[in-house]
Amino acid sequence: MDTIKILFGLVAALLVGALVHSWKDFKVARGKELPEKLSEQRIEIGLINDVRAKMKEDRDRITGVTPPKSLDEPPEVSTDASAVDLAAIDAASSLGDPVDDSAPAPTPEPVPAPKMDRAAAIAAAPVVAKIVEWAEDPSFGQFATVDVIDSKLTPGTVVAIRRNNGILGRLKIVEITAEGTLANPVAAFTEVKPQKGDLLIIEPPLE
Missing domain, CATH: 2.40.30 (Elongation Factor Tu (Ef-tu); domain 3)
Known part of the structure; x- marks a missing residue:
């Protein structure tokens, strides 16, 4: 694991040195070939960024570090039954079943006549x-x-x-x-x- 970190550090240092050297050359020749150098520098910077991003992905994959999710990705929906809002279910069940107005009313049971004295x-x-x-x-x-x-x-x-x-x-x-x-x-x-x-x-x- 330490060897990998050292290798990644050396590659990053070489990239940074190359970027600094290119920038110095760019400053010397900016008066002569400014448009061409600017275009080349942009291309080099883009390539360096791509390499750094690729190196970061490889490092995260090797070290087991999960990169943070992009803000554009939709949030995960939990399918765990324990995450269900039980309070909402209880509130819905407390409303009871819908009343069927078409159902006939229950027939009242006959009231027994009072018992007569013997x-x-x-x-x-x-x-x-x-x-x-x-x-x-x-x-x-x-x-x-x-x-x-x-x-x-x-x-x-x-x-x-x-x-x-x-x-x-x-x-x-x-x-x-x-x-x-x-x-x-x-x-x-x-x-x-x-x-x-x-x-x-x-x-x-x-x-």
């Missing part, structure tokens, strides 16, 4: 029959004779005995005839028992 539901239930007579027979057990009000009532239907907005018990319709309708208790009554005039309803479902 006693109120029992009181509001329509009467389908009423007890005409309550009987207890040692041979047939407990049963009731009822008067059907709702013609849709069929054998096998379980009805509830409503008393004071409460359920006293349940009867199952077993037979509907022209002479009357019979119903048996689903569970035997012990202390509080059905009586004539009790109303029968279809029990509201538990909420």
